[in-house]
Amino acid sequence: MQHPPNSSRRQFLGLAGGAAVLGALPVVIVRPAEATPAMLASAIQTVTGGAAVRIGKVKLDIPPLVENGNTVPMTVSVASPMTANEYVKSIHVFNEKNPQPNIGNFHIGPWAGRAQVSTRIRLADSQKVVAIARLSDDSFWSASADVIVTLAACTEEVN
Amino acid sequence: MASALINVPAKAGRGDVIEIKTLMSHIMESGFRRTAAGEIVPRDIITSFTCRYNGTEIFRADLFPAISANPFISFFTVAKESGKLEFEWVGDNGFASTASASITVE
């Protein structure tokens, strides 16, 4: 599997930098096996059951160059009248290269008034993020975004 | 010491689409980090977030380790009647936390 050119550097600096959220417990980030495109496809399949996924209707707002991969603001919105007859049932977000492919599933309905969800996500490396919406007629629509993730300039020593 | 910050407009017109913003204090330990000794730091995340509007579920989120620490979640709902919005976060290791906010709809 092709590793991105700076993955070993991230691994080393991750080893050097895994500090302190746990206080006394020194923590090290060693990158486990990346999710593969096959894992991503399989995770999407679990949601869609193999149904066709069309591109459109969904807008994925995510900075193309993130300031920090630990906390990436993301907004998914779906163009839908959100009436009793035509609405968004759920929104599912996936990623390509984190250790596992799921990010979150959001369940809404016509009572939402607007099909839009915002949250903050972690991205382990530069990768593709995919958002899939399930509409009331059980059709699936998607959008994806390529995101570049750089390292924080000064990582911490484990001590 | 779990604290939550909720942003719900205090007042809204009937039929207005309002945005609800929530922020919950939680480490969201991914379960993919290791200690210096090489042991996995066990996963400890919020797995589910629900919002009920006068008892009816209006929003539910399944969360995974890819959600950042101190999860911020915002969503929309139609202001249909005055009453209470109740929020619940549930997660690993028996984590459970609730919060609520009132809204006046005229």
Place this chain on the structure above:
Amino acid sequence: MIPLRAIAAAALLAAVPALLAAEIPADQRRSGYSFMGPDSKAMQDDDTSNPGMLFVLDGEALWNQKLGSAGKACADCHGDARESMKGVAARYPAFDKALGRPVTIEQRINLELAQRQEMAPLAYESRDLLALAAFVANQSRGMPITAGDDPELKPFVEKGRALFMQREGQLNLACANCHDDNWDRRLAGSPVTQAHPTGYPLYRLEWQSLGSLERRLRSCITGVRAQGYDYGAPELVALELFLMSRARGMKMETPAVRP
């Protein structure tokens, strides 16, 4: 493995000895806020989406809680922090007459807890100490920094300045090389700021938690591969004092959000 860009930067800076650190003119000073993207700014601007505010809330709870063997709350003497703590953090680190040296807000809190509440000091970077510091500093939000004015602090400010200008570490870089001479350029994709500590303790996205200026300084010092200082070391206090006095007049932003 040392990042190649950093080696190149160090070589460039070492090869130009005449490049003396020039202080940033007062009217060109910019908060780290201005170097962030719109999403991070939005995170800081909204109190209900700023994760640092979770810590401020925790700090408020602690402020009102009976603590220590004396069973006293900060509020018992200081009342409403909104009044009593207004402007306080903006003039820290401040001179402590009994100790004969400057102390940071975190150190002041621990001194008070020991004296008034009769309890053991809270560990540096512990959640409780950060929460109290954030709550106190939040009461100065929007106010101009006044730190370093006290004439008794002069030798310590000078010590901080000397540390700021001193090349150190395997990369042989001084704080000034980046933060006075190369601000607004980029290091590994991130903008180099002017290093004004206007928003501490702050929520750093890299930490996914609130942290103190000392934590940030320790990371920077590790970043140039220099021998680190312990939390509370006089060198870190002197640096903090110098940085705050260098930012005098800029507005406090605690709790800031930074990448």
